[in-house]
Amino acid sequence: MDSLTQIVLGIATAELVAGKKLHNKTFLYGAVLGTIPDLDIVVGKFMSAVGGVAIHRGLSHSLLFFVFLAPVLGCLISKIEKEKINFNSATLLAFWCLVTHVVLDVFTSWGTQIFWPLEHRFALKTIFVIDPLYTIPLLISLIFVWKNSDYFLRRKYAIRGLISSSSYLLLTCILKLFALQQFETALQNQNFAYQELIVKPTAFNCILWNANVATPKGYYLADYSLFDSQPIRFTxxxxxxxxxxxxxxxxxxxxxxxxxxxxYLVTEHNNRLFFNDLRFGLLNDQPENPQFAFSYEFVNEAHGTLVAHEVPKAKRDGKALLQKIVTRIKGN
Known part of the structure; x- marks a missing residue:
């Protein structure tokens, strides 16, 4: 998820684990601990475009890694706050702030190696990486936590925020199952033979869903809004x-x-080759010249080596995508 969401989740978790001992310092430690797993992005800046993507949500999002990292962070926190929290409590604080970060990431479309060193990346694909309906309840609850000094009131507001955001997360799971059923029914009704189907949400909402359908010769892409009244159309x-x-x-x-x-799809435009990741959708509706949200251009470098460079996304691309989503959400 986005940095703000992980920060507020980290703070809410820290409040439940150590609010009685650290009071408002849970905001500091929760924010820092909730951000630590995503520091692999910083490491990736010093690597190639593909190398940086490859390590994201790998080791730094592993439960095994947290088992070793949490005591180190717990030792550091207990020394800084030696009169407020002991080593065991500080270690639990670090561990749960790290774990909740990763568990939330599993619900997004980008795979997470939660059981690293196993290579499999888990992705439930029920929520977009930025979803205000998940973040806002947590953020509001933390405002009330900050304003109150009474431990039990603070804990009550933190729990309310976590229940609200977690309930929304559960709702996205239910809606995904419903959307999946709609796509499966449409494929059956239209007599499509396929090998695999994945369904994931579009940006900033859980109303409009995308489907990728794999066949031996290519892919069918489609979307479905909960407000649709016409059959699903596959391209x-x-x-x-x-x-x-x-x-x-x-x-x-x-x-x-x-x-x-x-x-993925490999496409060619103006004698330039592009690798397109299908999991994150399209920026346009032009099958003859598709523009995908995540693309890499292959460039000939030294000794004829083909090196991938991420295609930069212009502001107008994001604006066009949002306009497309808002229009499409209303139904077909």
């Missing part, structure tokens, strides 16, 4: 395997294939 995108052959010797291409979990 086909061929795999372009002849373009993939041009990239088979590229290490970046092989790594991107793994990162995307096989949900």
């Amino acid at each position: 086909f995108y061929p795999k372009n395997e002849e373009l993939e052959e041009k990239l088979v010797n590229s290490d970046d291409f092989q790594r991107l294939k793994k990162i995307s979990e096989g949900w």
